[in-house]
Every structure is written in structure tokens, then in C-alpha cells.
Amino acid sequence: MIIKNKNLREISLILFLTLIAFNGLQSYDSKLNSNLGKVYLLAHFFIILFLLIYAYKNYLKKGVLYKIVALFFSLTIPNSAKIIIIVIFIGNFISIGLAKSYYPFYEVGMFRWSSKFSNPEKIVYKPKYYYYLKKGEVKILDLRKESIYLFSEHLGWGYTHEFTFASTYHNKRQKENFEFIAQKMKERDIDTLWVGVHSVDYSTGEVKFDPNICNAIEINENIKIHYGPIYIPEYQKLKCENEN
Numbered sequence: 001m002i003i004k005n006k007n008l009r010e011i012s013l014i015l016f017l018t019l020i021a022f023n024g025l026q027s028y029d030s031k032l033n034s035n036l037g038k039v040y041l042l043a044h045f046f047i048i049l050f051l052l053i054y055a056y057k058n059y060l061k062k063g064v065l066y067k068i069v070a071l072f073f074s075l076t077i078p079n080s081a082k083i084i085i086i087v088i089f090i091g092n093f094i095s096i097g098l099a100k101s102y103y104p105f106y107e108v109g110m111f112r113w114s115s116k117f118s119n120p121e122k123i124v125y126k127p128k129y130y131y132y133l134k135k136g137e138v139k140i141l142d143l144r145k146e147s148i149y150l151f152s153e154h155l156g157w158g159y160t161h162e163f164t165f166a167s168t169y170h171n172k173r174q175k176e177n178f179e180f181i182a183q184k185m186k187e188r189d190i191d192t193l194w195v196g197v198h199s200v201d202y203s204t205g206e207v208k209f210d211p212n213i214c215n216a217i218e219i220n221e222n223i224k225i226h227y228g229p230i231y232i233p234e235y236q237k238l239k240c241e242n243e244n
Contacts, residue, residue: 010064017051024048026099122203127220127230129178129193130211131185138211141185141193143168154188169227178231195220195232214240 024044059065073082091105129141146155147164155164167177182193196211197219210216213236220229 007064021048021051022097025097123201125219126198127195128198130196131190131193172230175231
């Protein structure tokens, strides 16, 4: 595609050459150990040299760079503010070009320390409430879906993202939360909620739901679960004890 606008064509070429120059600067250390790498760096050196010459001539000929600089200095803001903007721009430009963090330029504190390597379990378990349909089929109560009206099957209007998120994660072990949800389900002719286990095997991609109430109790108590265990009602524990 041919860019017809002269200013757009000039700035596009400058940005393209700048990106190539950044690529050469950022890979300098890794390319010195081989002859092919040295050729790679030499090619980038000539591109950087061409960029500097082109930018200099473009400014002298009052091209797009000259227009940008002139427009900046024509702004009706204090000169001290202009100096601060220039210093910040140059500092960030150099930091990004070298892909290194120099405080206070291009500083991302969250990446200052790397996280410790961990090899997580291949199977992840998540206890969830479920109930039985009239035909005896298992139906999972997906609380996160209930906060979206078009996907909600039970709660509908009035149950926000904050409530369903808290009930699914941070406050899922609270008895009061379970009692509130159970009461709302009874109002919708669903008398009993049980806890089953939704699991994902990341080594095989298998996703399954186990409605076994005793297995759910054991996993909930003995396996490390994201955001902690869920509240299991006393009637489920009692039924499991009677079955065993």
C-alpha cells in the first residue's frame, strides 16, 4: 500500500526504522558470540546510522520532525513544563530503546523481582453446589453465571457481580452465605443443595463433575483448593457418616 500523504509517509518510515534500531540495541549482548550475530549487529548499525542522517536532514528540510517540534514549542504552557516533558520523553525513549528499567523512567515495580518457579498439580479441584432435577439428573449451581441476567437460571435481577464473586471465592466458606443461597433456591422449588467436585485434568484436558458427597467432603478438607474450602452443610456430612 502506497502512503500518499507526505507527513504520514515520513513519520511511518521514521517509526519503522526506530523499531528496527531498538531491536538491534536490545539484542546487542546476545549477538556478540557468533559471526552471524555480528553481521546482524552490523546491519543494524547501518540502519541506526541511516535513521540519524535521515532524521537530521528531515528536520533541516522542515519535514515532519520539524513540524512536530515546532508544534510542541508553540504550545501555550510554561517553559518549565516543556522542559519536564522533554526530559521524561527522552528518558523513556532511551529506556524503551534499551529495554531496561531506569527509575523513574519506564519503571514497572511488579516485574522487579521474579516469582519462584512452581510445578502445580495437574488436576485442579473446585467444590461446587449442585442439586437434582426431577428426572434425577445433576445440575450444577453456577453462581458466577447468576450475576448476568441473560445467563441467570435462578437469581435474576438484584444479584450483582460482587455478590456472586464473593460467594464463589472469598466468602464461600461462610455458613451465612450458604444459608442465604439455599433459602433463595427453596423459593424456586429446589429444596436441597449438595456439594460435589468439579475437576480439570490439565494433562489430558478432561473436565468432569463428581456428585459423590463423601468424596467432596474429603477433597474439601484434605486438598489445597484455590481460595480455600467451601461450606458443606451439616446434612451432607451426616448423610455421608450414615452411609459409611
